[in-house]
Amino acid sequence: MISMLTIEPRYQETDKMGIIHHSVYPIWYEMGRVKYCKDMGLPFHVIEEKGVMLAMYYLTSTYLKPTLFGQTYRMETKLTQLTKVRLYFEYRLYDDLNECVHIGTTELIWLNKDLKPTNVSKSHPEIYDAFLKATAS
Amino acid sequence: MISMLTIEPRYQETDKMGIIHHSVYPIWYEMGRVKYCKDMGLPFHVIEEKGVMLAMYYLTSTYLKPTLFGQTYRMETKLTQLTKVRLYFEYRLYDDLNECVHIGTTELIWLNKDLKPTNVSKSHPEIYDAFLKATAS
Amino acid sequence: MISMLTIEPRYQETDKMGIIHHSVYPIWYEMGRVKYCKDMGLPFHVIEEKGVMLAMYYLTSTYLKPTLFGQTYRMETKLTQLTKVRLYFEYRLYDDLNECVHIGTTELIWLNKDLKPTNVSKSHPEIYDAFLKATAS
Amino acid sequence: MISMLTIEPRYQETDKMGIIHHSVYPIWYEMGRVKYCKDMGLPFHVIEEKGVMLAMYYLTSTYLKPTLFGQTYRMETKLTQLTKVRLYFEYRLYDDLNECVHIGTTELIWLNKDLKPTNVSKSHPEIYDAFLKATAS
Numbered sequence: 001m002i003s004m005l006t007i008e009p010r011y012q013e014t015d016k017m018g019i020i021h022h023s024v025y026p027i028w029y030e031m032g033r034v035k036y037c038k039d040m041g042l043p044f045h046v047i048e049e050k051g052v053m054l055a056m057y058y059l060t061s062t063y064l065k066p067t068l069f070g071q072t073y074r075m076e077t078k079l080t081q082l083t084k085v086r087l088y089f090e091y092r093l094y095d096d097l098n099e100c101v102h103i104g105t106t107e108l109i110w111l112n113k114d115l116k117p118t119n120v121s122k123s124h125p126e127i128y129d130a131f132l133k134a135t136a137s
Numbered sequence: 138m139i140s141m142l143t144i145e146p147r148y149q150e151t152d153k154m155g156i157i158h159h160s161v162y163p164i165w166y167e168m169g170r171v172k173y174c175k176d177m178g179l180p181f182h183v184i185e186e187k188g189v190m191l192a193m194y195y196l197t198s199t200y201l202k203p204t205l206f207g208q209t210y211r212m213e214t215k216l217t218q219l220t221k222v223r224l225y226f227e228y229r230l231y232d233d234l235n236e237c238v239h240i241g242t243t244e245l246i247w248l249n250k251d252l253k254p255t256n257v258s259k260s261h262p263e264i265y266d267a268f269l270k271a272t273a274s
Numbered sequence: 275m276i277s278m279l280t281i282e283p284r285y286q287e288t289d290k291m292g293i294i295h296h297s298v299y300p301i302w303y304e305m306g307r308v309k310y311c312k313d314m315g316l317p318f319h320v321i322e323e324k325g326v327m328l329a330m331y332y333l334t335s336t337y338l339k340p341t342l343f344g345q346t347y348r349m350e351t352k353l354t355q356l357t358k359v360r361l362y363f364e365y366r367l368y369d370d371l372n373e374c375v376h377i378g379t380t381e382l383i384w385l386n387k388d389l390k391p392t393n394v395s396k397s398h399p400e401i402y403d404a405f406l407k408a409t410a411s
Numbered sequence: 412m413i414s415m416l417t418i419e420p421r422y423q424e425t426d427k428m429g430i431i432h433h434s435v436y437p438i439w440y441e442m443g444r445v446k447y448c449k450d451m452g453l454p455f456h457v458i459e460e461k462g463v464m465l466a467m468y469y470l471t472s473t474y475l476k477p478t479l480f481g482q483t484y485r486m487e488t489k490l491t492q493l494t495k496v497r498l499y500f501e502y503r504l505y506d507d508l509n510e511c512v513h514i515g516t517t518e519l520i521w522l523n524k525d526l527k528p529t530n531v532s533k534s535h536p537e538i539y540d541a542f543l544k545a546t547a548s
């Protein structure tokens with residue numbers, strides 16, 4: 001499954017270079033993950049209500065072209081790898097000419113309520129299965 | 138007591154007008170409150186560890202002059218009024234010529250752990266007394 | 275004209291109290307203004323391309339109820355007053371039970387490219403007229 | 412040269428997990444670079460006034476341990492590589508027990524005023540030399 005999200009940069013997200021500030025993209029990745037969870041039928045706030053959280057462990061951002069206020073972008077979010085304790089996502093941002101302007105990757109770890117790593121396939125198999133099913137579709 | 142805080146605007150806080158974005162100032166007010174609590178000897182994270190939180194109820198911002206990346210400002214934070222359930226702060230930002238460039242005011246409500254309003258003078262008299270003492274000094 | 279915008283709070287906009295941080299609302303107001311300009315047929319980035327900008331002069335926020343990640347809100351943006359040099363907007367945020375949870379007001383000043391106040395009804399009558407028409411509709 | 416910066420996380424930088432949100436770290440890296448430029452005697456806003464800007468091209472973040480509001484951290488910023496068109500920085504964040512809690516790396520490109528890549532060693536040799544000298548010290 002690839003999840004689609006429309007990004008309309010906020011004015012507040014610009015900086016004095018006139019472009020979207022580079023620190024904004026990880027926030028967009030998070031929006032992409034939230035959209036992914038919604039698309040697979042298990043909203044992220046419902047996942048958290050079940051008693052697990054996702055912590056960022058590793059993130060990369062590749063800035064191919066600047067993005068601008070007033071333009072509209074399409075973000076594709078894909079779960080590229082799934083283990084019993086980790087999730088790997090990739091995010092690709094396209095402009096209105098369908099050119100890829102940005103690529104992000106993240107590696108996330110499942111944590112329990114005490115912020116300790118947890119094997120979600122054991123603690124919450126229904127969550128693990130939902131992601132497993134999403135990667136296959 | 139008036140608490141002093143040096144503000145060096147972050148590049149990320151600028152916008153495409155080339156100035157600090159107007160949404161940043163309430164964050165600076167919060168830093169001013171945190172400094173105020175530190176100066177009165179009761180750090181804000183210690184207050185929260187005691188089981189109470191401060192929720193914003195009303196805020197005003199007056200933007201007299203733009204602020205800029207690369208400049209340094211002085212923020213003065215003052216507790217202007219104190220009741221058993223609310224705190225009123227005022228924030229004044231000065232540039233290096235000692236001109237006031239921004240004024241903020243906030244009205245905050247004490248909440249307990251269930252996010253319900255609480256009379257802090259009863260539930261945590263040591264916190265109330267610390268603020269009372271600060272206003273008098 | 276009243277402009278409608280759906281707000282889905284971002285996870286990044288939450289704070290350790292578990293609610294949306296109070297500094298986020300002015301950013302939502304700005305999104306409301308951008309939507310208002312779009313709805314009246316004159317996108318905000320087009321206004322800026324014409325050589326004028328809008329600077330915040332005065333802002334108020336009234337926090338009636340906290341807002342939450344995972345919930346959806348409706349923001350109504352209204353231009354309440356228009357002069358030759360200033361714009362006054364009001365923003366009302368409603369939850370899914372149609373209860374008003376937040377009210378904001380802003381007073382903005384037209385600036386030219388040198389960041390000096392400008393009488394937009396003279397310098398850019400087509401912009402002034404667009405807003406005038408919007409208030410009447 | 413290794414540049415030192417004290418980081419006191421802002422309350423606004425926390426999220427509903429109770430820790431500093433992962434999108435904040437790139438903003439801290441930027442503060443580290445600004446401090447680095449200040450330490451080498453060429454403030455970043457002065458660099459920009461000379462007509463060049465630095466654009467982010469690639470960024471990595473490794474989140475070893477969460478960071479918290481109420482704690483103080485030390486960030487070390489180091490220029491790890493310098494070419495005529497690019498700068499590579501590394502950032503290491505340490506807690507008060509001197510444990511490394513976060514590592515970031517960034518690759519930045521020099522741009523001229525038209526946002527085009529530029530060979531800064533030719534266009535602004537004094538800037539290039541200042542960084543070269545800093546790496547050697």
